Amino acid sequence: MNTVRIAIIDDDADERKTLQASFERLAQESGSAIVIIEFAGTDDFLDGYDRSFDLICMDIDMPGTDGMSAAQRLRQMDADVPLVFVTNMAQMAIHGYAVHALDFILKPINYYSFSIKMRGILALIGNRRRKSLVFPTTDGFLRISSDNLYYVEVRGHHLSFHTTQGVIRQRDSLRNWEAKLEGLPFERCNNSYLVNLKQVTAVAKDSVQVGCDWLPISRTKKKPFMNALTEYMGGTSV
Known part of the structure; x- marks a missing residue:
């Protein structure tokens, strides 16, 4: 079983904890193997970006470089990595097509809708793998x-x-x-x-x-x- 590396970028520690707990529950239910790496801001994430992540989950409304601007920088470094916005800014998330976001998840997270979306996304990630x-x-x-x-x-x-x-x-x-x-x-x-x-x-x-x-x-x-x-x-x- 391959391990899925997931980056969570959110300035709110409680929101990061909630999202991580949702992924851990999904991994237990589906038998998946995941590793979560947390970032409190987009600059720390982008400055050390090394293309090792299989999935990026990013908030939009953050101090400093906001999520949408960070996604634009990310696409200059990596055009293919799957990106999902996890945000309460639905009006902004719908513009994710401009940075080729796969989907967006609204806060507060509803585990049922989260699990349905993420099962499909994790399946897509597995299908894209090659050796x-x-x-x-x-x-x-x-x-x-x-x-x-x-x-x-x-x-x-x-x-x-x-x-x-x-x-x-x-x-x-x-x-x-x-x-x-x-x-x-x-x-x-x-x-x-x-x-x-x-x-x-x-x-x-x-x-x-x-x-x-x-x-x-x-x-x-x-x-x-x-x-x-x-x-x-x-x-x-x-």
């Missing part, structure tokens, strides 16, 4: 993104990695690669195939299309596979 995979070749190595891996196939003691750049073969175990890809959206559709859910294009009865290939879904793996696929696509488990 760099390195494969040895006869004359060097090949590096590809996990996004470009369609699926892994096992035959005996050998694996075939079906990628956008062709098929790579090496001696290894599928269990070993499940561990290497932990935290990414990969799921077994049967005992022989580990599928990248990002690359699934269709499901028909007991088969799943991954890239140009149709792979069988076994009876024992169907429910966990379909649950993982549904969760990845943003729905609820079936």
